[in-house]
Amino acid sequence: MPVGLEKAELDRIEEIVAVRRKVKRKDTLFRSGERFTSLYAIRTGVFKTQVTTEDGRDQVTGFQMAGEIIGLDGIVNNRHSCDAVALEDAEVCVMPFDRIEELSREVTALQRHVHRIMSREIVREHGVMLLLGSMRAEERLAAFLLNMVQRLHARGFSATELVLRMTREEIGSYLGLKLETVSRTLSKFVEEGLLEVNQRHVRILDEAELQRLVNPPACA
Amino acid sequence: MPVGLEKAELDRIEEIVAVRRKVKRKDTLFRSGERFTSLYAIRTGVFKTQVTTEDGRDQVTGFQMAGEIIGLDGIVNNRHSCDAVALEDAEVCVMPFDRIEELSREVTALQRHVHRIMSREIVREHGVMLLLGSMRAEERLAAFLLNMVQRLHARGFSATELVLRMTREEIGSYLGLKLETVSRTLSKFVEEGLLEVNQRHVRILDEAELQRLVNPPACA
């Protein structure tokens, strides 16, 4: 997680990361309204984060996997403003935020790291806003699949195959679509020979075409 | 901008904030791809930030006004990933980010402040994702108007009147709607007696009803 630095510093960082917590499938790591104390680094498993309105609608704001950090939303008000739910049995490192702040005052590499993580999340969300605000269903789903497979590939998994840990409804919530639209669009991709889909198992057959869907060639 | 602390510290913070920059209407404060060096605190004027795809579509990711900080997107990669455009003549404080990091190692209040600003932006974007992903046009526009007037009110302006600094197209881009839909929805609100609209001048007549639009009473 942190970058190359000295031994004494490394020890102190490892101390922060010492506490582990297991979260079973469908359990929450934290919920909106709960007191914020720590950030969590995912060791294993996949999570979704979601925000909910008073009238019960909710929006999945992201899917997080090993190596990613969740809980940043809680810093502003010392309360979490979204739920984090495990999509499969998972384990996280509990990193007390006051310890992080304390140590990042001394270790500039850690300070930079924290800033970059938060900035990365802001940039990621810009991308989601672009997706939700100006893409059609096919484009959204293609972007989603490519993003997932790319992140999995970076973790040593296949570059063409993936197992979705979330339901069609959760994908739909993330992409601003109804589950039927997700299902139909997947079926369409299969018909067109872009994918093989077997329940939650997806194999990408034509990555180039999916990529073209996301970013149509500039028509100029 | 910073919170209550000591004199020597305050001096050093003011040093960071010393450099000003004027930006004329339609000019950019920074553009996607430019090297990131500084955060900017808006002193006067309103900005929009937007991301652009290779094929030319773009998405307004936010409107920022006095007291708000822009440029956080640049921290991850030392390059900006969005454009910041002044919607009217504006002035900002240029705050070199390495100076901010340096000083926030010594002044814990500043460190906390920086963290909270970034976290607040993440939470704000969650709200936008909710809006884009699960609200209908009327709800989006009502939410937008209430948000704008509330922020203006917090700055000493009217709680019921506002002047939009952006075009219908820019509002539409932010809300994931076409400009015609924005225009039509505004007209509908006028017909229903919720608003008075005169070009970019808007007066809110029935805030309660707008609020109900955003958050329909739990039907339980």
Place this chain on the structure above:
DNA sequence: CGCCGCATTGACGTTCGTCAAGTCTAGTGG
């Protein structure tokens, strides 16, 4: 005074949501 960018409005089309029926799979208990 005239132009140009912005806004409004109407008619029509497309995309996606809604509702409903039916299938498949995994997990459970007999």
Place this chain on the structure above:
DNA sequence: CCACTAGACTTGACGAACGTCAATGCGGCG
């Protein structure tokens, strides 16, 4: 081990919401 069930998924028919295209109006600035 197998039948049963519940949750997840698929597919179709239909409709609503929003986008598209086009015509027109309005206001500010040179």
